[in-house]
Amino acid sequence: MSIEPVIRISAIEHFTYCPRQCALIHCDGVWNDNEHTVRGVRAHRRVDSGEHRTERGRKVLRGVPLWSESLGLSGRADAVEIAGDQVWPVEYKAGVRHGDAADLQLCAQALCLEEMLEVNIPHGFVWYGKPKRRERIAFTSEIRNEVHRIIETIRHQLLTAKLPESVDDERCGQCQLLHHCLPGLSNSPRKITRYLEKTVFGCGT
Numbered sequence: 001m002s003i004e005p006v007i008r009i010s011a012i013e014h015f016t017y018c019p020r021q022c023a024l025i026h027c028d029g030v031w032n033d034n035e036h037t038v039r040g041v042r043a044h045r046r047v048d049s050g051e052h053r054t055e056r057g058r059k060v061l062r063g064v065p066l067w068s069e070s071l072g073l074s075g076r077a078d079a080v081e082i083a084g085d086q087v088w089p090v091e092y093k094a095g096v097r098h099g100d101a102a103d104l105q106l107c108a109q110a111l112c113l114e115e116m117l118e119v120n121i122p123h124g125f126v127w128y129g130k131p132k133r134r135e136r137i138a139f140t141s142e143i144r145n146e147v148h149r150i151i152e153t154i155r156h157q158l159l160t161a162k163l164p165e166s167v168d169d170e171r172c173g174q175c176q177l178l179h180h181c182l183p184g185l186s187n188s189p190r191k192i193t194r195y196l197e198k199t200v201f202g203c204g205t
């Protein structure tokens, strides 16, 4: 398996949300904040402080750099917790669960930690800010295989630099890249021409 280019762990969540969003961010370098990303940044303040502490008998390391040579993956865990000889990653989300995107991101963090520390990590946790509850995520062979598949697909996406078609569904209304992506137009050259004539050149009907 090729490990170039190296994939950011965050790309896994972007890809799971929408492959086009992943390509816009990680191929084209487009970024835009909306209410959801701003809320996420605020919720991550403590995590991003890099402050380590002991909580209920566990060591909690925050903002831990992660990488995997074998997968060509790099990023950061919001937190890594250590209790006795067990270690696991923790991902913090400001809102509520949206599908399995956070689970896959968390599993990718565990794969990095397993390689870095030469340990087996059977589970991790995602903490959701809206219910203020952490969910235990088991790293089954299915989720591990899915992470491998997504990494390879993202790598292919980066190498070919081909922008996937827009999903043009309910995800778009919540998407931080809505106004860069123009999902209602992107799958139709005729609509793009009409849009440009009307909004840019002011000559549409």
Ligand code: SF4
Residues within 6 Å of the ligand: 017, 018, 019, 020, 021, 022, 024, 165, 166, 167, 168, 169, 171, 172, 173, 175, 176, 177, 178, 181, 182, 183
């Ligand atoms: S606006 Fe829709 S199609 Fe475009 S990147 Fe966002 S979710 Fe994907």
